Amino acid sequence: MSTVTSVRPPTGRTTELVLLLFAVGIVVLAYINVDVAVTGEVPPDLLVHGLGLLGVALAFHLVLRWRASYADPLLLPIATLLNGLGLVMIHRIDLGEGRDLTSGVAGRQLLWTALAVAIAAAALILVRDHRLLRRYTFLAMATGLVLLLLPMLPIIGQEQFGSRLWIAIGPFSMQPGELAKIALAIFFAGYLVSTRDALSLVGKRVLFLQLPRGRDLGPILAAWLISLLILVGQRDLGSSLLFFGLFVAMLYIATERVSWIVIGLTLFLGGALLAWQLFSHVQVRVNLWLDPFSPDASSDQVARGLMGMAHGGMAGTGLGQGYPFETYLANSDYIIASFGEELGLVGVFSIILLYALLVERGLRTAIGAREGFGKLLAAGLSFAIALQCFVVIGGITRVIPLTGLTTPFMSAGGSSLLANWVILALLLRISDHARRPAPDGTERPRRRATATTTAPATATGGDR
Amino acid sequence: MSELTLNAIRLGLLVLLWAFVFSVAGALRADLYGTRVVSRTSRPGESRRSGSRRRRGPTHLTVVAGSMRGTSVPLSEGGLLIGRNPECSLVLSDDFASGRHLRILPGEDGAWYAEDLGSTNGTYVDNQRILRPTRLGPGSQVRIGQTVLELQR
Numbered sequence: 302m303s304t305v306t307s308v309r310p311p312t313g314r315t316t317e318l319v320l321l322l323f324a325v326g327i328v329v330l331a332y333i334n335v336d337v338a339v340t341g342e343v344p345p346d347l348l349v350h351g352l353g354l355l356g357v358a359l360a361f362h363l364v365l366r367w368r369a370s371y372a373d374p375l376l377l378p379i380a381t382l383l384n385g386l387g388l389v390m391i392h393r394i395d396l397g398e399g400r401d402l403t404s405g406v407a408g409r410q411l412l413w414t415a416l417a418v419a420i421a422a423a424a425l426i427l428v429r430d431h432r433l434l435r436r437y438t439f440l441a442m443a444t445g446l447v448l449l450l451l452p453m454l455p456i457i458g459q460e461q462f463g464s465r466l467w468i469a470i471g472p473f474s475m476q477p478g479e480l481a482k483i484a485l486a487i488f489f490a491g492y493l494v495s496t497r498d499a500l501s502l503v504g505k506r507v508l509f510l511q512l513p514r515g516r517d518l519g520p521i522l523a524a525w526l527i528s529l530l531i532l533v534g535q536r537d538l539g540s541s542l543l544f545f546g547l548f549v550a551m552l553y554i555a556t557e558r559v560s561w562i563v564i565g566l567t568l569f570l571g572g573a574l575l576a577w578q579l580f581s582h583v584q585v586r587v588n589l590w591l592d593p594f595s596p597d598a599s600s601d602q603v604a605r606g607l608m609g610m611a612h613g614g615m616a617g618t619g620l621g622q623g624y625p626f627e628t629y630l631a632n633s634d635y636i637i638a639s640f641g642e643e644l645g646l647v648g649v650f651s652i653i654l655l656y657a658l659l660v661e662r663g664l665r666t667a668i669g670a671r672e673g674f675g676k677l678l679a680a681g682l683s684f685a686i687a688l689q690c691f692v693v694i695g696g697i698t699r700v701i702p703l704t705g706l707t708t709p710f711m712s713a714g715g716s717s718l719l720a721n722w723v724i725l726a727l728l729l730r731i732s733d734h735a736r737r738p739a740p741d742g743t744e745r746p747r748r749r750a751t752a753t754t755t756a757p758a759t760a761t762g763g764d765r
Numbered sequence: 766m767s768e769l770t771l772n773a774i775r776l777g778l779l780v781l782l783w784a785f786v787f788s789v790a791g792a793l794r795a796d797l798y799g800t801r802v803v804s805r806t807s808r809p810g811e812s813r814r815s816g817s818r819r820r821r822g823p824t825h826l827t828v829v830a831g832s833m834r835g836t837s838v839p840l841s842e843g844g845l846l847i848g849r850n851p852e853c854s855l856v857l858s859d860d861f862a863s864g865r866h867l868r869i870l871p872g873e874d875g876a877w878y879a880e881d882l883g884s885t886n887g888t889y890v891d892n893q894r895i896l897r898p899t900r901l902g903p904g905s906q907v908r909i910g911q912t913v914l915e916l917q918r
Contacts, residue, residue, distance in 0.1 A: 316792050323788065327781045334774045375789050382785060432851065498832060498858075619775035644779065651782040658789050665793075672851040673858070 313374030314366055320378035321362055325355045328385030331620055335393045338621025350392070353411050354385050357418045364422040368429075369733035373666060376732070379659045380710055380725050384414055384718070386652070387711030389620070390632060390639050397626035406632060406713050413715040421722035424730075431730045435674045438491030445484035446527070448477040449544070453534045466537055466705075478540045479707070479720035482547070482685055483727070489548060490677035492520070493555035497673075501556035513560065521561070524548040525568045529576070536582050539692060539706035545569060546688045551681045554667075590702035602629050606697050610641035610649075617645030633712040634705055638697050653694065656709070660687040663728050669735035679731045682724045823877065823903075823916035826869060831912030832858055840877065840916070844870040847909070848882075861886045861910025870898065877901045877916055886910060 329351045336344035358381045365372050388410055395405030428434065434441070451468050452458040459467040459474060467474050493500070504513045528545040531537060549565030576583045585599050593603040605628040612623060625631045625639035632639070641649045663683025670676040686709050696703035707717035826845060827837040838845060838855050846853045848866035857866070863884035872878045880898040881888040889908040890899045901907065907914040 313792075320785070320788065320792070323785055327778070327785060330774065330781065331778055334771075334778055337774065338771055375792055378785075379789060502832075616776070616779065619771065620778070622771075622775075644782075647779050648782060651779070651786050654786045655789075658786070658793075662793070672856055 312370050314362075314370060317365070317374035317377055318362060320375065321358050321381060324378045324382035324385065325351070325358060327382060328354055328389060331386065331389040332392065334619070335389060335396065335621040338619060339393070339396045350388065350407075350411060353415065354381070354388065357415050361418050361422055364425060365729065368426055369729055371733045371737040372729040373662050373732035373736065376659065376662050376725055376729055379655050379662070380722070383652070383655055383659075383710035386640070387636060387708075387713070388414070390625075390636055390643075390711070391713045393621055393643070394626050394632040394639065396621070397624070397631075409715075410713050410718070413718050416715070417719040417722040420719060421726035424723055424726040428727070428730055431675055431678065431727060431734065432672065434487050434678070435491045435494070438488055441484045441491065442488035445481045445488055448481035448484060449527075449531060449540070450534070451477045466535055466540070476707075476714070476716040478537075479716040480723075481540075482543065483682070483720060483723055485544065486547060486551070486678060486681040486685060489551045490674050490681055493551055493677055494673040496520075497555040500552070500561075501558050504560075513558075513564075518564075521548065521552065521564065521568070525572060529572055533580070536580070538576075538583065538586065538702070538704035542692060542704060543685065543688055543706065545572075547681060547685050550684045550688070551677055554680045554684075555673075555677055586702040586704065590699060593699065602635070603697075603699065603703055605629075606635055606638035606641075607699065609638050610698070613642035613645045615646050617641075617643050617648055619643060633707060633714055634693065635697060636708050636711050636713075637694050641697075653690070656686070656690045660684075660690075662732070666728055666732040666735055670731055671735065675731045675734060679728055679735075682728060686721070686724065822875065823918050825917045826855065827915055827917045828855075829906070829913050829915045831910070833912065837917070840869065840871075842871055844868050847914070848884075857909065857912055859910040859912045862912065866909055867907070869901075872898075872900065879907055884909075 329347070332347060332350055333343055336342065336347075358377070361377060365377065388407055391410050392405065392407035395401070395407050400406070452466050454468070457468045459469045466476050466478055468477055500513060500517050503517065524545060528541040531541045531544065545565070545568075549561060549569075552561045552565070553559075577587060588595075589598055589600060589603050592598065593601075593607065598604065609623065609625055609628055612618065617623070620643045623639075623642040625635075625642045628635045628638055637649065637652070640652060644652075660683045663679055663686065667676045667680035667683065670679055689706055689709055692701070692704055693706045693708050695701040696706075707714055709721045710718065712718075823840065825837045825839055826847075828834050836855070841854075845855060846865060846868055847855045847857065847862075848864050849857055849859070849862045850864040853865065863882070863886070865882045866884040867888050868880045868882055870878050870880060877900075878898040879888065879890055879895060879901055881895050886909075887894045889895070890901065891905055892908070893899075901916055903916075905916065
């Protein structure tokens, strides 16, 4: 791992503010578009939603100015725009299904946004230095595993849509797997930063691959087994894939050995074949992927999504003028298909690019980070976002079999939103640390040490 | 509202979405096209005043052996702090390095000096443990635990 140094960066907070206002402006325009198309008049509750989003975004911006002034200026505007577009589409589906603001999902989603941003800001203020998290490496592992396995408990675990992913306590239900992602990324980063030498340097060389020792295979086999266990216990392909993919990617980033990717992919293919043979629900998903229009398909969700996107075509029907609510889960798992119908290929591509830019900023943060833990954590978290987008959007567009995962920042649902905003807060914290000029850099001229200086204390006093 | 207004809003929205994408891309163009490289050769009038003595000298400190081999950091007039602490300019992942281990400083004579900051396991320049700031000649090797550093151009 090496450090990339560049010229001292400007903090970029003004850029962030301008882009933030731009993002909120786009969301307000989209919101007006929906209501004008559906009801023919400018929405009366425009003020609630527009000002709500603006207030939330500005509050987070101010927290950044206060506590992380060197943080990456592009992460927050991109996340705000994605979140805002999600709100607009949820509101649009509400209208399509005959709900108004008070009974609809959009109002609740706005509340969740405010709550998620508040928690993310609290995380940013509390975690003054992300390296503190390294102390809780194994606590993070335990938390992550407990969160992952929580839905399998008898009373609080709940099954919806054939997957056991939710827990319900009283009136609240949530998907703990989303938060497990963060805990596990912290664990992987902490674990790999201390073991990467053993994992990358020791081992036999076979052809052009450096194979690890047998005993070093333990962790990857454990990760594989746990992800299979999730698949069996919760019948959820998505989290299982995300969990295993995250581990293999972080292993590769930590060790720079291609052999880990080869081993990971082999294990994945083996696991996938095994799952396909053993579990009927995996076969159902694969069949739906291969032939969604078959007359005896078990679900027409994929087919409806594809029809919707085809209806949208290149430039889309326009917000409020299509029929995205004809698809199940049009405002959560299938929100990208809804955008495909109403904004068209042009709009969906801009959304995918926004995700790509978000991930790029995360990876850039990882490159800039000056120590191993932050590097791995930033890379792992951004990879998790990228993989999740690939799995969801790939599933909807029939590139891979559909698995239930939420679209980061957009899908209706509090747990996902909360988890993604916390991920954003961590990325901002690491990027603040990475972009802040080095304390013993060249920012102020210092008295030159002479060749005769002997006492270390006088020479080192200046860089505190 | 008329069909025309609606279409204008619809297309305007797509245009704005792409404008946003491009303005974000514009803001990060430093990443896309690499950081700006400032030429080291200064204008003729200024060049005699400072730095000219060291212009031909080494500009980088490179790790030539150890787990971080290949890492290189630019030398700076303010000096470089080397050690295991994350705030160091060069953070070593070497069990034998102290938190704040070594400092590389420019001397009055234009050469670079290595100064041990009271480290536990010591710093060796050309296999001699150093007790005072030691001048680094061309090809001098600075060893900290398993890590060997060298000044390079």
